[in-house]
Amino acid sequence: MYLSRxxxxxxxxxxxxxxxxxVLIITEQSRESIARALATEVYRVGAEPILCVMEPRSQDGQEPPRSIAAAMKVSDVFLSVVGRSITHTHAVKDAIAAGSRGLVLTQFTEEMMIHGGIEGDFASLxxxxxxxxQALAGAEKVVLTSPGGTHLEYSAAGRRGNHLYCMVEKGQFSTLPTVEANISPLEGTANGVIVADGSIPYIGIGVLEEPVTMKVKDGRITSISGGRQAQILADDLAAKNDPNVYNIAEHGVGLNPACRFCGFMLEDEGVYGSCHIGIGTSITLGGKVKASCHYDVIMKNGTIIADGRTLMKDGQVLL
Incomplete structure (x- = not known):
């Protein structure tokens, strides 16, 4: 009953x-209550729900089963309600290219269906x-800084800007409940330092106890330092034995005032005024890299300057 709204x-x-x-609803056993609430609503509006329960992926960014990927391509709509993300996969990219429209509800909890970012006014955002x-798209030079110590410069020349505002039309996908604009930096151009002081909502890290510092050279992370949580991230990436996991894949901007830091990916990324740097896979964002994972590291109160124009100052949008 409480999930119905x-x-x-x-x-x-x-x-x-x-x-x-x-409407294809992709889920796993731990999220079935949410998936069934969505299926009930799909049926109520006169559409046909198809519920696919798959084995949880072993890591974020792993492709779904081939049968589900095929079903995604022929669906009118797909809803991904999973614990481990399938957002940055060929399955999602191919489904969108085939004309489906999709929403991604990764790490959603029942509580997130009731309170928080889902209460945002998506139409006005x-x-x-x-x-x-649009302001980020194609920028020759983007500078991202934060009070916590981030200073990252990169080029987005020739790259599209992506706008995810939780509403989709044919051939589009969006995450939910984050409202974010993002871009994929040109490979090899990012340099500087990233200091995450908000959240790293993956592999059990969540809201940060202390900052995690990452040095970046020629588009890749070269070192990770900090405390216990920094070590978790460093060990996980090293264990993947894939150099592409260190790729600077994304610069995202959180724009949903209803989101709050709680340790869940799509809620944390949407916090208004935050910025996140995605590392690893970039193929669904306009980049060229497919890695073993895609993780986002989030900082508070970003300042963004694109080709000399200030787009955000200390977490406040100036557009």
Whole structure:
């Protein structure tokens, strides 16, 4: 009962499901209550829900089973309600290219279906999100700084800006409930230092106890330092034995005032005024790298200057 309001918003406002459409809901056993609430709402509006329960992926960014990937391509809408992310996969990229529209509810909890970012006014945030993405698109030089010590410079020449505002049309996907604009830096151009002081909502790290510092040279992380949580990240990336996991894949900007830091990926990334740097896979964002994972490291109160124009100052959007 308590999930029904959130399910209605996801199905009707965010996905725009229409009577007669086929809606594929991808989930795993730990998220079945949320998936079934969505399926109930899909059926209520006259569409056909198809519920696929898969074995949880062993790591974020791992492809779903081939049968599910094929079903995604022929669906009108797909909803991913999973614990381990399948966002940055060929399955999502191919489904969108085939004309499906998708929403990604990674790490969603029942509580997130009721409170927090899902309460955001997505329609009013849409123009701000689009404007930020357009301002970042193709910038020759972007400078990201934060009070915590981040100073990262990169080029986005020739790169598209992505706007994810929790509402999708044909051939689009969005994460939920984060509202974010992002861009994939040109490979090999990022240099400086990243200091995450908000959250690293992966592999059990969550809200940060102390800052995690990452040095960046020629588009890749060269060192990770800090306390206990920094060591978890460093050990996990090293264990993947994949140099592409250190790629600077994304610069995202959180724009949802209803989000709050709670340790869950798509809630933390949307916190208004935060910025996140995605590392690893970039193929779904306009980049060229496919890695073993895609992790985001989040800092508070970012300042962004693109080709000399200040887009955000200490966490406040100036567009």
């Amino acid at each position: 959130g399910a209605s918003k996801v199905v009707q406002m965010c996905a725009g499901v229409q009577a007669g459409e086929q 849409k123009p701000v999100c689009i404007a930020m993405a």
